Every structure is written in C-alpha cells, then in structure tokens.
Amino acid sequence: MPSFDRLFSILRRAAPPVEAPAPKEPRREDLDARLARAREPTIWLRRVLEADSLSKLGGLPNLPDGVDWPRQGVSNTPLHFLAQIELAHLPPTPLAPRTAALPARGFLFFFADMEEEMLWGWGDRGADSDATRVIYAETAGPPRAPPADIPLVGHAWGKPDGGYAKELSVFPEAPLQAHVIDCFVGAHLYFQGDASREADRRMLRSIERATGEAAPVLERRYENYEHPAAWVGSARRGGDGEIAPPEARIVRHQMLGAATNVQGTADGARERGLVSLLQLDSDWGLCREFLFCDMGMAQFWITPEDLAAGRFDKAWATTEGG
Structure with missing residues (x-):
C-alpha cells in the first residue's frame, strides 16, 4: 500500500493548479484623488556649480563670531558640519496655517556626529x-575651520578615528539652490507601491517645471548622474515623456x-x-562619505511651537536607512 506521502504526492500532481488572484490595480481616479490629498509643497535644495547665496552642503560653516562650534553632548567631540541655509534666499511655501513660517532673514547651520553606526x-x-544640532544666527561670518580635535567622518564612537573612518573630517562644498516642488505625504523611499511610484513621477515632473530642466535622476540609490545629457537619457523613455524607470530616485535634500x-x-x-x-539625503554626487545609514536620510x-518662537536650538535629527 502506498504511503500517505506517496498518495498525497500523486493527488497533488493530478489536481489542477490553483491560480493566485491577480493583484487588484487601483483605479486611476482613486489614485489621482489620493495623491491630490497627499500633495504638499516643499523646498527642494538642488546642488549647483555656482552659488547665488551662502546656502550650501559641506565646506566650512560661516558661523559668526561668538558662536561656538557644537560638540557631542556625551563624548564632547566636535560635530561635523553638514549644511547651512541662507533664509533670505528661500522661496515662500504656502504651508500656513499648519506650519509656522521660517524667519525671513538669517542663517541656519546643521551639524551631526557622523560616527560609524550613527x-x-x-x-x-x-x-x-x-548627536545633532541646529544653530540659528542673524548674520554670517567668515568660513570657520573646525576645532583641531574633530574626529574623522565614520569614526568609532568616542574615538577620533577607527570604525569606518576615512581621511575626511570636512565634506566637500557644494552650493545649494532652492525651488518649490511637489512632495507627497506617505511616499516611501523603499518597498514602493503604486501610489509611491506615481508620487515620484509627479515630483520629478514638478522639478522639471520649477527648474526648466530635466530632473537629475538616480537609476539606483548608489548612482548619481551629474550631467544634463545623462539626466535626459535616464529620466525619459518613448515619446510620451513618462518618467522611467519606476525605481528612479532623485537626491531629496528638502x-x-x-x-x-x-x-x-x-x-x-x-x-x-x-x-x-x-x-x-545620502549624496554620492557630493562625496561617498555623505552617507546616512546605508543610503538613507x-x-x-522641530515642534511648531519652537519654530514659531525661533528656538532652533531645540531641533534635533534622526537617521535611518534601507
């Protein structure tokens, strides 16, 4: 007599295959309505070659005299300078009344401990x-070199080097130019569904409207196309101008x-x-060390109350990656 396993095997081969139900595609009008509700303006910060303000990634901060370089609250090591924003050169965004306005003038300086594990x-x-700090100043000073004891980027916790440290404690400098574009509440960086992919396409189109140029697209998170000819080749397919491929990314400094x-x-x-x-965002176009938690962000x-009161000293940062 055949064993139970043998009988089960015979029956399984004889039974007609059970097809999984096809995934249900969202109706276009439902997707459009969902994205319309989720759309918000954001200030997108684009790396450029020539500066039209003091806004920048990396380099040396223009901290005014009398403002100390921030240090890690536990280890007392100097934090790494990430970016500064000249507020007078930002475009307005129609986010009120949900979000208080940024000051019309002054500068924001952003620092963090770029240690190996973050x-x-x-x-x-x-x-x-x-581990992170924001400084607001009404005026800017000359470029400020970091303290002599600043650790290397990627250093082991509490040490000046080790870990993933490279011979780098100051990031390369890149001017930033601000544009108002569309972003979408709930859009995901990884594991995207239809809504997030369509949100990406619409965001890319809004960048092209804002800048008048093809959007700088990443085919993958670890590749960066720096030149317009490459952007066009990466961002377009066919004759209908559709953004492609679905996994395309831009560098999302915003x-x-x-x-x-x-x-x-x-x-x-x-x-x-x-x-x-x-x-x-992690930005290999600036340098490969400008990296947050495995190509994350x-x-x-800041709380709305602290923003309204100008208490940028109470702001903080989080980081996570893929």
Missing part, C-alpha cells in the same frame, strides 16, 4: 539632541513639506505634528 539617541550616545518615509520615522513624526525642518525635526 546611533543618534541610542544607548550611551545620549539623546538625539546630543525643507518643510512632507518628509520622505524611510522606515516609519517620517510618518510617526507627522502624527506627532512635528515640522520637517531639513531633510538631507538624516531628518531634522
């Missing part, structure tokens, strides 16, 4: 605010609006009513 706010690292959801932090911050003060947050 465990900001974890364990013996102290709070997020110990202020205000909906922060990009990487692993849930942005959605959680929005539920708490926090304002996305600045989002910095650093996101600086």
Whole structure:
C-alpha cells in the first residue's frame, strides 16, 4: 500500500493548479484623488556649480563670531558640519496655517556626529539632541575651520578615528539652490507601491517645471548622474515623456513639506505634528562619505511651537536607512 506521502504526492500532481488572484490595480481616479490629498509643497535644495547665496552642503560653516562650534553632548567631540541655509534666499511655501513660517532673514547651520553606526539617541550616545544640532544666527561670518580635535567622518564612537573612518573630517562644498516642488505625504523611499511610484513621477515632473530642466535622476540609490545629457537619457523613455524607470530616485535634500518615509520615522513624526525642518539625503554626487545609514536620510525635526518662537536650538535629527 502506498504511503500517505506517496498518495498525497500523486493527488497533488493530478489536481489542477490553483491560480493566485491577480493583484487588484487601483483605479486611476482613486489614485489621482489620493495623491491630490497627499500633495504638499516643499523646498527642494538642488546642488549647483555656482552659488547665488551662502546656502550650501559641506565646506566650512560661516558661523559668526561668538558662536561656538557644537560638540557631542556625551563624548564632547566636535560635530561635523553638514549644511547651512541662507533664509533670505528661500522661496515662500504656502504651508500656513499648519506650519509656522521660517524667519525671513538669517542663517541656519546643521551639524551631526557622523560616527560609524550613527546611533543618534541610542544607548550611551545620549539623546538625539546630543548627536545633532541646529544653530540659528542673524548674520554670517567668515568660513570657520573646525576645532583641531574633530574626529574623522565614520569614526568609532568616542574615538577620533577607527570604525569606518576615512581621511575626511570636512565634506566637500557644494552650493545649494532652492525651488518649490511637489512632495507627497506617505511616499516611501523603499518597498514602493503604486501610489509611491506615481508620487515620484509627479515630483520629478514638478522639478522639471520649477527648474526648466530635466530632473537629475538616480537609476539606483548608489548612482548619481551629474550631467544634463545623462539626466535626459535616464529620466525619459518613448515619446510620451513618462518618467522611467519606476525605481528612479532623485537626491531629496528638502525643507518643510512632507518628509520622505524611510522606515516609519517620517510618518510617526507627522502624527506627532512635528515640522520637517531639513531633510538631507545620502549624496554620492557630493562625496561617498555623505552617507546616512546605508543610503538613507538624516531628518531634522522641530515642534511648531519652537519654530514659531525661533528656538532652533531645540531641533534635533534622526537617521535611518534601507
């Protein structure tokens, strides 16, 4: 007599295959309505070759005299300078009354401890605010060199080097130019569904409208096309101007609006009513060390009350990656 396993095998081969139901495609009008509700303006910060303001990634901060270079609250090592924004050169965004306005003038300086694990706010690292800092100043000073004891980027926790450290403690400098574009609440960086992919396409189209140029597209998160000819070849297919491929990315340095959801932090911050003060993306176009948690993002947050009061010293950052 055949064994049970043998009988089961015979029956399984004889039975007709069971087809999984085809995934249900969202109706176009439903998707359009969902994205219309999710759309918000954001200030997209584009790397450019020539400066029209003091806004920039990397380089040396233009900290005014009398403002100390910030240090890690637990280890006391100097933080790394990430970016500065000249507020007078930002375009207005129609986010009121949900979001208080940024000051019309002055400068914001953003710092963080770029240590190997980037465990900001974890364990013996102290709070997020110990590892990250935002400074507001009404005026700018000359470029300020970092303190002599600044650790290397990628250093081991509490040490000047080790870990993933390279011979780099100051990032290369790149001017930033600000444009108002569309972003979408709930859009995901990884594991995208139809809505997030369509949100990406619409964001890219809004960049092209704002800049009058083809959007700088990443075919993959670790490749950056620097030249317009490459952007066009990467961003277009066929004759209908559709953005392609679905996994295309741009470098998402941005202020205000909906922060990009990487692993849930942005959605959680929005539920708490926090304002996305600045989002910095991993950007190999600047340098390969400008990297946040496995090609993720650093996101600086502030409460609406602190933003309205100009208490940028109470802002903090989180980071997460893929």
